[in-house]
Amino acid sequence: MRAVRRPAYSRLREQGVLWVLTGTGGDELCFQRPEERAAVGDGWKLHRVPDHLGPRARAHVEFLAEGLAPASALHASTLLALSTHSATAMRHGLWPISPLAAPPVLRFVQSLPHKWRRDKFLLRELLRQAGYPQDVVRPPVPENFREICDSAMHRHGVPLLERLLPDLLLAEAGLIAPESLAEACAAVAATGLDGRELYRPLALEVSLRSLVAARAAT
DSSP states (O other), X not given: OOOOOOOHHHHHHHTTOOEEEOOTTTGGGGOOOHHHHHHHTOOOOOOOOOTTBOHHHHHHGGGTTSSOOOOOSSOHHXXXXXXXXXXXXXXXXXXXXXXXGOHHHHHHHHTSOHHHHGGGHXXXXXXXXXXXXXXXXXXXXXXXXXXXHXXXXXXXXXXXXXXXXXXXXXXXXXXXXXXXXXXXXXHHHHHOOSGGGGHHHHHHHHHHHHHHHHHHHO
């Protein structure tokens, strides 16, 4: 019988570990502001409006930039990573510490010259001075989680989303078009490609259901 490997957090807690250091926020240290990107011609990776967006959501797309809340010192992706990772660590009795996500650190790095931040120059230079080979300083194939995300959605995410489709809360709210989402699920199930595009509706649907369940329990 194959042994079941216990989660790393569980094993750490059993060994008496109380704190864990994370690398959350590392990528954002070399963030380029929009005006800096425009000046050097570095484009933004913009997502197209998905076909499975519902009528109510589509009616509000043109107003996305209106009435925005003030931007936080930390980037949205960093806050999302912190909320996910920190909750998981704390459920295992561990206190997560993310030094690279400290607002003073980010503000300091943002004050540095643009050329030091572009293309992660400063981080690459630190690796080079530490003696790492060129394929570590500048990997020929950049780190990418696309295939991992596609595989995870194909094996686990899409089957779950298909089970939730008949009574989708997002569809009731007019935020998702269930027929189009069903077609997208079928395409991913058949090809295994672009499953990552369905992660957001799945994550939001599961979050909404958790909130509804929590409210019902109180």
